[in-house]
Amino acid sequence: MSFLLDPLAFLVVGYLAAKVNYLALIFEQHINSRGRSRRNLLIVGAVVISIFWLYSSLLYLGIIPFPWPLTRWYGGTVWMLNSGLPLGLTRSSTTDAAAILVFASYPFWYYLGTKFGLTSKVQRERKIRERNKILTELVRTAFPRGGPIPPSADDVGAPRKAVQLLEKIPPAYEEGLTILLFVFNSRLTVLTFTRRWRRFVDLDRDRTSTREKRKYLESWESNPFLLGALKFLELVLAYSYYTNDGVWKYIDYNGPSVPDDPPWLRQVS
Numbered sequence: 413m414s415f416l417l418d419p420l421a422f423l424v425v426g427y428l429a430a431k432v433n434y435l436a437l438i439f440e441q442h443i444n445s446r447g448r449s450r451r452n453l454l455i456v457g458a459v460v461i462s463i464f465w466l467y468s469s470l471l472y473l474g475i476i477p478f479p480w481p482l483t484r485w486y487g488g489t490v491w492m493l494n495s496g497l498p499l500g501l502t503r504s505s506t507t508d509a510a511a512i513l514v515f516a517s518y519p520f521w522y523y524l525g526t527k528f529g530l531t532s533k534v535q536r537e538r539k540i541r542e543r544n545k546i547l548t549e550l551v552r553t554a555f556p557r558g559g560p561i562p563p564s565a566d567d568v569g570a571p572r573k574a575v576q577l578l579e580k581i582p583p584a585y586e587e588g589l590t591i592l593l594f595v596f597n598s599r600l601t602v603l604t605f606t607r608r609w610r611r612f613v614d615l616d617r618d619r620t621s622t623r624e625k626r627k628y629l630e631s632w633e634s635n636p637f638l639l640g641a642l643k644f645l646e647l648v649l650a651y652s653y654y655t656n657d658g659v660w661k662y663i664d665y666n667g668p669s670v671p672d673d674p675p676w677l678r679q680v681s
Contacts, residue, residue: 414471414478415514416495418464419521426525429456457522464518468492472503472511543590544575546597547648549613553625554649561662565652568659574652589648592641596632605631 433452470476471488478484478491486496492511493501501507548571557564565571578586595601597612606628608615615624632638653659660667 414468414492414495415511416497418468418514418518422460422464422518422521423525423528425460426453426457426522426527427529428525429453429460430526430529453526457519457526461518461522465515468515474503539590543578543593546593546613547571547574547578549625550593550596550629550645551649551652553622553629554646555653556622556626561659563656563658563662568653568656570649570652570656573655574648577648577651589644592645596645602628 430453433456467476471478471480472492474487474489476488478486478488480488485491486494489503493499493503493507551565551571551574555561555563555565555570557566578589581589599609599611602612602615603609606615606624608624612625612628615628616622632642654663655668657667
């Protein structure tokens with residue numbers, strides 16, 4: 413890279429490493445394994461920094477040109493000092509001293525990137541509130557007032573039941589569903605399917621309507637790549653709605669056959 417671009421590159425690499433590591437720990441069910449998380453980031457950092465140190469040092473010393481091993485664009489020293497800009501800097505004892513300082517700062521920029529990646533996660537309490545809001549709107553969209561079955565989600569308390577279910581399932585699955593809900597709600601995902609720069613919860617400015625939300629939900633249902641992910645959410649939606657006795661008479665069901673609670677169910681008071 414170059415002295416101008418390397419710090420930015422380490423910020424990006426550190427940020428992405430923290431995010432990818434966070435997701436990997438969730439889906440490997442090691443979300444509480446802080447020691448493992450720190451070790452993973454240290455290993456990635458050591459490898460990336462070593463590569464940058466070696467490559468950038470060879471460039472600065474003029475041993476290889478940029479972008480070796482591809483066709484030469486710039487001399488290595490010229491590229492490291494000027495980054496392709498008409499700055500006119502040349503190597504001297506002053507730039508040598510500055511280069512040592514910049515090289516020494518590489519671990520700091522990587523560390524700062526990982527901190528951005530880790531602290532950019534919404535705080536636990538705020539994340540749960542936002543997740544519950546998304547889940548509530550999703551349940552209301554799936555079972556709106558005036559739907560094929562007269563009771564709406566709100567009429568039978570389905571949103572509250574869906575939230576309670578996420579509080580009882582194992583933490584790893586809760587985290588996975590929470591991430592899926594945030595992806596479902598993100599402006600970028602909504603923009604991809606609706607061409608609207610809004611979150612899912614902000615669709616339908618008329619709060620009595622769920623037309624836009626339903627259209628967005630149908631776009632997920634019609635996508636073969638997203639349908640599998642949506643099925644996990646639909647299980648939560650179906651549980652929250654169809655396990656209410658206010659719905660049973662409309663589906664010709666006379667009452668529940670209640671099994672023993674599964675061993676993973678956490679009792680939450």
